[in-house]
Amino acid sequence: MITQIYSIHSIEEAAMCLDAGVDHIGVALDTGFRCPREVDFPTLKSIFDFIGNRAKKVLIIVSADEEPILHYVPLLKPDILHICGNEFEANPALVRSLKAMMPGLEIMQAIGIPSEGALEKAEYFASFCDYLILDSIAPNMTSIGVAGVTHDWSIDKAIVDAVAPCKVIMAGGLGPENVRQAIEAVHPYGVDSFTKTSDKLPDGDTRKNPQKILRFVIEAKKAK
Numbered sequence: 001m002i003t004q005i006y007s008i009h010s011i012e013e014a015a016m017c018l019d020a021g022v023d024h025i026g027v028a029l030d031t032g033f034r035c036p037r038e039v040d041f042p043t044l045k046s047i048f049d050f051i052g053n054r055a056k057k058v059l060i061i062v063s064a065d066e067e068p069i070l071h072y073v074p075l076l077k078p079d080i081l082h083i084c085g086n087e088f089e090a091n092p093a094l095v096r097s098l099k100a101m102m103p104g105l106e107i108m109q110a111i112g113i114p115s116e117g118a119l120e121k122a123e124y125f126a127s128f129c130d131y132l133i134l135d136s137i138a139p140n141m142t143s144i145g146v147a148g149v150t151h152d153w154s155i156d157k158a159i160v161d162a163v164a165p166c167k168v169i170m171a172g173g174l175g176p177e178n179v180r181q182a183i184e185a186v187h188p189y190g191v192d193s194f195t196k197t198s199d200k201l202p203d204g205d206t207r208k209n210p211q212k213i214l215r216f217v218i219e220a221k222k223a224k
Contacts, residue, residue, distance in 0.1 A: 002190035007037035016210040026058035033062040106130035112137040126166035136172030176215035183223035
């Protein structure tokens with residue numbers, strides 16, 4: 001069972017994740033779409049350089065087209081590219097281009113839960129992507145992720161069963177208090193946390209909490 005922590009904002013937070021034994025560390029690039037906790041290119045590169053090969057480096061890009069993806073991937077050299085799906089989704093031609101450009105690069109496509117035709121979307125993307133990340137769409141929202149709420153895990157279970165051997169990561173309101181239950185209900189490849197391993201600051205921003213990260217990893221590893 002792999003653990004994935006988003007969205008890292010500094011080398012200090014990356015160190016928290018490495019100390020806790022996190023497997024995937026995700027950082028969001030500032031592309032002008034106001035993705036929560038995004039960082040600029042120099043900061044992101046310094047975080048990735050610090051992580052090195054001690055964990056898989058996940059690059060999160062929100063964009064309206066493929067141009068920034070094709071530009072930044074070879075410069076930042078992530079292990080995994082996370083395409084969020086809010087503005088732009090993966091397609092077979094783009095994936096072929098990226099993998100030719102960077103052999104070994106893995107592609108992760110986000111699927112919003114609940115959404116119309118989620119299972120069919122998952123089966124489509126699983127045919128050419130390495131990972132799916134199943135994340136919540138909060139009530140009264142249309143964007144995928146950063147909702148801090150759980151969703152119907154039976155949908156996740158149906159997707160996990162349908163898309164094997166594509167690797168599925170569960171996300172959406174997961175934290176130390178419920179990650180073990182989520183794993184035992186769905187049996188995904190991995191689990192992801194953003195909101196529930198962070199502390200909210202007075203200005204509305206968030207900061208990663210090392211104790212919550214460690215507890216998340218410990219609980220995930222306990223799951224059967």
